[in-house]
Amino acid sequence: MNLNQIKQPFTEQFPGDFSGDTMQRQTPKMLFSTVEPSGFENPELIIFNQKLSDEIGLGQFNEKSDLNFLVGTDLPQNIKTYATAYAGHQFGNWAGQLGDGRAIYAGEIKNDMGKKSEIQWKGAGATPYSRHADGRAVLRSSVREYLMSEAMFHLKVPTTRALSLALSGENVVRDIMYSGNPQYEKGAVVIRTAESFLRFGHFELLAAQKETDTLKKLLDFTVKNYFPEIISEGEQKYQEFFTAVCTKTADLMVEWYRVGFVHGVMNTDNMSVLGLSIDFGPYSMLDEYDLNFTPNTTDLPGRRYAFGKQGQIAQWNLWQLANSLFQVIKDEKFLEKTLNEFGTYFWKKHDEMLCRKFGFEKLISGDDDFFSQWQSLMQELSLDYTLFFNQLESHFNQKTTFEQLQKISYGLIDDEKLEKFTSFLSEYEKRLSQNSISSEESKKLMQENNPKFTLRNYLLYQCIEELEHGKRDLLEKLITALENPYEEKFPEFSVKRPDGFEGVAGCSMLSCSS
Incomplete structure (x- = not known):
């Protein structure tokens, strides 16, 4: 990678503190503090995003010479790393000064087209804004950061992105559910990029x-x-x-x-x-x-x-x-x-x-009521959000009738629920008939707006469990799936969350623990 192209745009503009002291403190009248990553002696690369590296102008990755940079060790001489201060309202309450507690900026790089990208490590050590925390990150949160940011990008949702994921070689203590049961977990570092990380x-x-x-x-x-x-x-x-x-x-x-x-x-x-x-x-x-x-x-x-x-x-x-x-x-x-x-x-x-998700060309009078009816149906019948639209789209294949949708795709055995679903599908057919576009055009709208694959928490949980034991097969499959979310690359992922993952920490609900 061409690391000598990385510049420091933020520090050239605003007052900063160049002490390099990482003791957690208030920094009035300062928008940033220079700080060096902790450095890790035994990093291990999990994944590097070569396509993104080429896109932002860093070029080809060489594991022998570049791995240490990915965890904030052995930095080029031209890089002066820093963390920024910001404030915020958390859960509706003013929290005062906050800041980059786990994020450290390497700087900014420009590609051949003139597009700029900021680069920062997440999990590379404490900053003055860590608020008595260690500035580290664990494998599970880092895997989630890497995979979800890339999944959002390929879903065409505006997002920060991830350049790399590596084990730091350290163990980090975390209490995953704040239950008074802290445990050692594998530490990791993500490099993430964005045009800017400026926040409210x-x-x-x-x-x-x-x-x-x-x-x-x-x-x-x-x-x-x-x-x-x-x-x-x-x-x-x-x-x-x-x-x-x-x-x-x-x-x-x-x-x-x-x-x-x-x-x-x-x-x-x-x-x-x-x-x-x-x-x-x-x-x-x-x-x-x-x-x-x-x-x-x-x-x-x-x-x-x-x-x-x-x-x-x-x-x-x-x-x-x-x-x-x-x-x-x-x-x-x-x-x-x-x-x-x-x-x-x-x-x-x-x-x-x-x-667009329903295949309608435009809003018309009465759609408010239709959408309200749909929301009530979804909640009352506990229908899967992604699978619902995927199955609805299958009707346009002329292989699946509405009756099959009712009885097979959604597993609605209860007569009362089936009646409600049948009533909704009848309303949907009526609404489709008001389109002036063809069925093929409706189907295309649905295909472009309804992903076949979304990165569900139970899949992330399984992936993290495998990575904890050195296995990467599921990681590679998930990368392929999330890079092609509007195609069904792996039918085994197009299912409701298996019952065995109900109530498992990390599969439906999580804490803010990193």
Whole structure:
């Protein structure tokens, strides 16, 4: 890899602390601190994303010369590594200064097309923002980070990505369910990339510190580097920036709903101003459809971040961002109007997305009722979200009748449930008849918007268990499947979660433990 191309863009723009001291502390008036990764003596590569390396401009990987870099050891001389400070609201409460507790930036690289990508290690050691933690990561969380970020990319959902996954050679102590039963686990390091890792929390920190001049500088830096479509100046520039963040955030939520993704920890410090999926912790893809499902044990009993609340929480988080930007924008009516319009835009995009999943060419009068009927059916019959649309699409193959869908595909033996399902399919046929596009065009819409494969937690659990014992067969199959999510490469993955995984930690619900 050509590591000499990595630059440090963030440190050139904002005040920083160059002490290199990793003792956990408050760093007022600082947006970053220089810090060196801990370094690991016996790393072991699990997987390297060569396609991504070529895409971002790092080039061909050589395990002998490059492996140590993947875990933050033996760095090139031109790299000055750092971690950033940010603040945030966690589970609805102001948490004050936070920051990159496990993430350390290597810097930024530019490919031949001029596209920039930031690179950072996750799990390479403590930073001043680790809050008395060790800055390490364990294998299970690192596998989940790597695989899910790549799965989201191939599902065409805006996301950070993963370049590599390696064992650190160390054991790390973690209490997986916060049950008072800590155990040693294998340590690991992920390198992840994104155009930028700027979060709502970076802006919240400066606003809380009343650092208005630096807040303006950060806004100017962000617009210049990541929002080239904004060419206005003065307050209008900042207004257009906020509008763009609202739009990108709403679009991201719609994509999460399209594929059935539940983030689980939608704190403001986990929200990207570029509208990217970021920080893959106790997330889950939906198995059975449930608007009240949360994969995060820490989110109980309130279920603040449940599947059905993600759009609402995104808007709440944007309110907190607006409060921070008010120091610069100073137009309360504009901010309120923009935030109030978020819901209108979101629901329009959401319902248009559902139309495509059902093979409808456009929204028409009465679709609200149809979608409500569908949601009630899904929840009442505990139907699998991904499999439902896959089976519905099979009707267009003219090999599967609606009667077969009822009795075979969904296993509806109960007469009352079967009657409800039959009634819904009748409504679906009526709605399809109102399309002006052909059946083939409807089928194509469904194929493009309904993945055949989603990375379910029970599959991740199995993969992690195998990797703990040095086996990589399932990992390789999952990589192939997630790189081709709109094809059915492995029919054995197109099933409901097996009963044996019910209630197993890591298969349906997880904690925030890393």
